[in-house]
Amino acid sequence: MALQISATNPEHPALLLELPWDVPLEEWPEEYLVPLPRGISRHVVRYSRAGDEVIAVKELAERPALREYELLRDLDRIGIPAVDPLAVVTGxxxxxxxxxxxxxxxxxxxxxxxxxxxxETTMRPATMHRLMDALAVLLVRLHLAGFAWGDCSLSNTLFRRDAGAYAAYLVDAETGDLHPQLSQGQREYDLDLARVNISGELLDLEASGALHPSVDPIEFGMEICARYRGLWDELTRTSVYPAGKYHYIERRIRRLNDLGFDVAEMQIEHASNGDTVSFVPKVVDAGHHQRQLLRLTGLDTEENQARRLLNDLESWMATQEDYAPGDPLGARPEVLAHRWVREVFRPTVRAVPPELRGAMDPAEIYHQLLEHRWYLSERAQHDIGLDTAVEDYIKNILPKAGETLLPTTD
Structure with a gap:
């Protein structure tokens, strides 16, 4: 059979033809290879170049190669973090x-x-926890999309840090299968495989001396199950919020925060019987919120202040008619963020008399007002609104507390 190259981009076959396909991948000359670290794989994998792009080439039988190629294309279409499929070379x-x-x-x-x-250098346990969180996020997103992985492990995952965020990407879909919806049994099977695989991989690291002495491989394998279940329950629990009760949404966000996750995206669907809210989680590193808030709004704050303000910004954006994530015709987040600063943040801060602000900067004032709104809304069991919270805060909190005010989370 003649050599055949099936590619997603019509430009790739010509570029790929320059590679030595008549040589077993394990024997490719150095001149064709890019020296990048490779993980453990049941197949031979090499990095090479196709024009200006660095590519990963994996050798396997024709049928599973074509199947994995199509699965990766399906995952790309539904927005799942996975490596991009470029081509299959057969014959x-x-x-x-x-x-x-x-x-x-x-x-x-x-x-x-x-x-x-x-x-390669001993990783701190706190960083390992964030990596496990990122893998839990990936597994939840795969399951929500109906994808049964069949071999979830650290070896089949790539990790990337991007502007402080930790993200896990599926790199091996060979054993996977896409369904309209997964049963609980299918999800539990994937989760049990993940627990066994991860514990085994960490035990290997422990034997080689590359694992922090305080890390228990078995406990870490079980931790991903706990993180997964907590996140799955929080994301899949159907809630319809009556109009105006946005403190309920904030309660959900706080629970996600308590699980160690933040909200990458939030969507609110308006209906006659209430608002349905869905969340997309993410895992972040220290200082991420400061950098993101500064980039979006120009506000330079402390980390916990930034987290609180970003949550409010995200909730506000989701209520705007021109907010359409992924839609090129929708308003960009930067545009909406500056509108929020102009129409919400500044007017709210200015409502607090300067003589009552003490040593608080604008970000801390807004943070305190949001906390006060949260407490009052919880007590009233409905969203009292920011204006009412500001009025009560000025009347009942500031005169009594002076500069100490409510306890800050910073």
Whole structure:
């Protein structure tokens, strides 16, 4: 059979033809290879170049290569974090005409690392917890999309830090299967595999001396199950909020925060019987909220102040008619953020008389007002609104508390 290259981009076949497909992947000359760290794989994997792009080439039988290629394309279409499929090369033969295995070609995920490379220096337990959180987020997103992974492990995942955020990407979909919806049994099977695989991989690291002595591989394997279940329950629990009761939404966000996650995206669907809210979680590193708030609004704050303000900004944006994530015709987040500063943040802060502000800066004033609104709304069991909270805060809190005010979370 003649060499065939099936590609997502019509430009890729010509670029890929320059590679030595008549040579087994394990024997490719150095001139074709890019020296990047590789994870453990049951197949031979090499990094190479196709034009200006760095690609990952994996050698496997034709049928699973074509199947994984289509699965990765499906995951890309539904927005799941996974490597980008570029092509499948079939019909390979060596110089003597003997058949060679097909290859799957994916785009190298820039800035990503396999887990073993990340453990070349002993990783702090706190960082490991965030990586496990990122993997839990990935597994939940896959299951919500109806994808049964079949082999969730650290080895089949790439991790990337991007502006303080930790993200996990699926790198091996060979054992996966896409369904309209997963049963609880399918999800539990995936989760049990993840627990066993992760514990085993960490035990290997422990044996090589690359694991922090305080880390228990078995406990960490079980931790991803607990993180997954807490996140799954919080994200899949259906709630319809009566109009105006946005403190209920804030309560959900706080619960996500308590689980160690933040809200990457929130969508509110308006209906006659109430508002349905959905969340997309993310895992972040220290200082992420400060950087994000500064980038969006120009406000330079402390980390916990920034987290609180960003939650309010995200809730406010989700109520705007021109907020449409992913829609090129919708308002960009930066535009909405500056509108929030102009129409919400500044007027609210200015409502507090300067002589009562003490040593508080504008961000702390707004943070305190949001906390006060939360307490009053919880007590009243409905959203009292920011204007009412400001009025009560000025009348009942500021005169009594002076500069101490409510206890800050910073």
């Amino acid at each position: 390979r033969t060596d110089a003597d005409g003997a058949p060679l295995e097909s290859v799957l070609v994916t785009r190298h995920l820039g800035g990503s690392m396999p887990y073993r490379s990340m453990f």
